[in-house]
Amino acid sequence: MITIVLDNDIGGYCDALNGALRSIGWEEYQLVCFVNLDEVGIESDAVDRQIWRECQAEGLLLLTGNRNQADPNSLEQTLREENTETSLPVLTISDPQRLSEPEYRERCVYRVIEVVMSLGNYLGSARQFIP
Numbered sequence: 001m002i003t004i005v006l007d008n009d010i011g012g013y014c015d016a017l018n019g020a021l022r023s024i025g026w027e028e029y030q031l032v033c034f035v036n037l038d039e040v041g042i043e044s045d046a047v048d049r050q051i052w053r054e055c056q057a058e059g060l061l062l063l064t065g066n067r068n069q070a071d072p073n074s075l076e077q078t079l080r081e082e083n084t085e086t087s088l089p090v091l092t093i094s095d096p097q098r099l100s101e102p103e104y105r106e107r108c109v110y111r112v113i114e115v116v117m118s119l120g121n122y123l124g125s126a127r128q129f130i131p
């Protein structure tokens with residue numbers, strides 16, 4: 001099972017994404033589970049660089065709505081500086097505000113599953129946009 005860690009940008013959708021996983025019938029395959037930062041021992045006030053590094057070290061996929069390059073520890077800056085050909089991709093929700101829509105959430109879950117099932121093809125790609 002691959003753990004998908006939701007960062008602070010979208011952490012409030014954890015239950016909704018797990019619910020979408022159940023409603024589309026993929027929960028029984030135990031392919032993925034969605035968790036918040038605290039559930040994997042990452043402090044909620046950690047900087048993006050630290051979150052990315054911890055996810056990489058633990059083999060966790062990071063799911064975010066974050067695209068900014070606001071400071072030296074921003075996620076985008078981290079990807080530009082530290083991503084390698086073997087790094088796990090960051091899954092980035094294309095339109096985070098739409099996660100409140102059940103149909104959009106389900107499309108996001110399907111895309112996450114697609115990436116997970118072919119994860120080797122996405123190593124080193126920095127970001128994969130969802131859906």
